[in-house]
Amino acid sequence: MSPRSYDWLSRAAGVGDAHWQLVAQAAIGPRATVLEIGAGTGNVLLKVKRAAPGAVAIGLDTNAASLAAAARKAVEAGVELRLDLGDAAHLPYPDAGVDRVLASFVLHHIPDEQQPAVLHEIRRVLKPGGSLHLLDFTAAPTRRPRDQRALLAQAGLLDPVQLGEGEAYAPTKPNSWWHDTYRHAAENVLLTLALAKAEGVTCVCWYQFHDSVLGMPQIADPDNVEYHYGLMNRDLSPKPSLLAYATAARVLDRATFRGHLTFSDPETFGLWFDTPEGPAVVLWNRADGYLLNTSGERTDGHFPAPEVWVDPWPTKTHLTVTAGDAVRRLDSIGRSRQLTPAQGRVTLTLDGSPRVFYGLTPVAAGSGTHTLAG
Ligand SMILES: C[S@@+](CC[C@H](N)C(=O)[O-])C[C@H]1O[C@@H](n2cnc3c(N)ncnc32)[C@H](O)[C@@H]1O
CATH class of the missing domain: 3.40.50.150 (Vaccinia Virus protein VP39)
Structure with a gap:
């Protein structure tokens, strides 16, 4: 690191x-x-x-x-x-x-x-x-x-001299408000930190680093929903959320926010950062909404989440944009994949998971808005 x-x-x-x-x-x-x-x-x-x-x-x-x-x-x-x-x-x-x-x-x-x-x-x-x-x-x-x-x-x-985000969470147990799986929690960690950076936030206070209950680690109770909000498990082994945290730090620490990207599809969202490696664009699509797993009664008090590699996003949206010679895609847990543009264009597959792309061409779209060159 x-x-x-x-x-x-x-x-x-x-x-x-x-x-x-x-x-x-x-x-x-x-x-x-x-x-x-x-x-x-x-x-x-x-x-x-x-x-x-x-x-x-x-x-x-x-x-x-x-x-x-x-x-x-x-x-x-x-x-x-x-x-x-x-x-x-x-x-x-x-x-x-x-x-x-x-x-x-x-x-x-x-x-x-x-x-x-x-x-x-x-x-x-x-x-x-x-x-x-x-x-x-x-x-x-x-x-x-x-x-x-x-x-x-x-x-x-x-x-404000310094803008800080009061609390951020990585909840990984279904409760009455959030139903995040390990995978969603990791995705939300990356998106939270990218949005915070875009808002000029310079300090994020994490609710708790590892699963416990805030302020009462000595009586930490796994049946308390708040126990499950950590970036790490209680034995300090990493959750996917910790990898997402490291991904966000790697991408965003030396980044400068340039603008929100808008698209003809109102469910596609993007953030444009300038970084020493060139423009880094975070893209995601909300066709599947904001809240997941809200249906279905979860009576099991213990963790019924699917494995982290199971992709839960049903809707895939394709976006074809102008690209340089090489496009690199980083997912929330830091896995890197090279995409090969053809004739200066590349088709991206987007869903609810935020991903970071290097090698794209953000451009001004008039009246203070930005988009990706199409
Ligand atoms: C979450 S507590 C925070 C307490 C403390 N500042 C801290 O950080 O530990 C919020 C407090 O704000 C108080 N509060 C809410 N509305 C208020 C108001 N209009 N004027 C003064 N206090 C208020 C509540 O009664 C509560 O004690």
């Missing part, structure tokens, strides 16, 4: 580490006033006090029980937190009194229509030169990082 790939992997971390990254990124001064909206049970504010014991740490939350838990933890830790019951859309604080506002996994709780009011309130209470540091989920397609960025800009908040 290249050092750059290693960098990508080591930037990924669990939620506790994400909290630390948030606090570190906020560069809290020794006497700063820090407000966390949606402070919950105080996990972030306790880290703030460890990083800057002289800081004034204020936590606001709508949930009294969470604040009571935060107060208990503060007593146990011997630190002082100011904890206020209230709504982030109406901050009970004067203008320009806060050096840092932290928002960790709270904005996704706030309905779209209230987001501008919350961001406006954050802007109001920040001192000149103060900053907001936020960590959150992106629930595509409604809450894409680029939409969140636009909302931040509208509220007069600074451009």
Whole structure:
């Protein structure tokens, strides 16, 4: 693995580490006033006090029980937190009194229509030169990082210094939301990371590296659906998802996103990256929809997924495009295959699995859109 790939992997971390990254990124001064909206049970504010014991740490939350838990933890830790019951859309604080506002996994709780009011309130209470540091989920397609960025800009908040993806998962056990097989999980890992890169995300926090239950590895319970979200098995042997992670790191670490590709077939999607090896194009087709395996009752508590080499995508879509002398196709687990163009054209077979292609010719298609030369 290249050092750059290693960098990508080591930037990924669990939620506790994400909290630390948030606090570190906020560069809290020794006497700063820090407000966390949606402070919950105080996990972030306790880290703030460890990083800057002289800081004034204020936590606001709508949930009294969470604040009571935060107060208990503060007593146990011997630190002082100011904890206020209230709504982030109406901050009970004067203008320009806060050096840092932290928002960790709270904005996704706030309905779209209230987001501008919350961001406006954050802007109001920040001192000149103060900053907001936020960590959150992106629930595509409604809450894409680029939409969140636009909302931040509208509220007069600074451009984000670093955009991070709050949590990513590699679920490999059917549950009530996801029904991913080992193969789908690997494909989704590659696609998640490619989409994140396209959105300007520079840091991805993985929910858990190996199967366990977040925060409770000592009582990890395979009957808990959340146990099965790791990139690796519990004995640290790799799942296909880990290979997909390495594939994404190899392709994307030194890549620059150039644009989304559009096609006459509305179910075909593409991302264009420039890389030291030339343009790398990620292509996939959604003719079979977004959710798989949603039918059928899965009563077996243990893992009924087909073997990883069984191709689950029924619909194959063909796309003929202009190509250079050689086209290389990389699948999600990093298997490379050479395709041979004939008379400068190549026919690609697409399905729900994202694949990376080198040797294709992305072109501008007018009004800011891009496509592949046909
Ligand atoms: C997932 S918890 C995150 C807690 C903490 N920030 C962390 O990262 O561990 C989200 C918290 O946001 C709070 N919350 C949701 N909507 C809120 C609002 N409008 N104003 C303030 N807090 C809110 C919830 O009560 C909950 O405690």
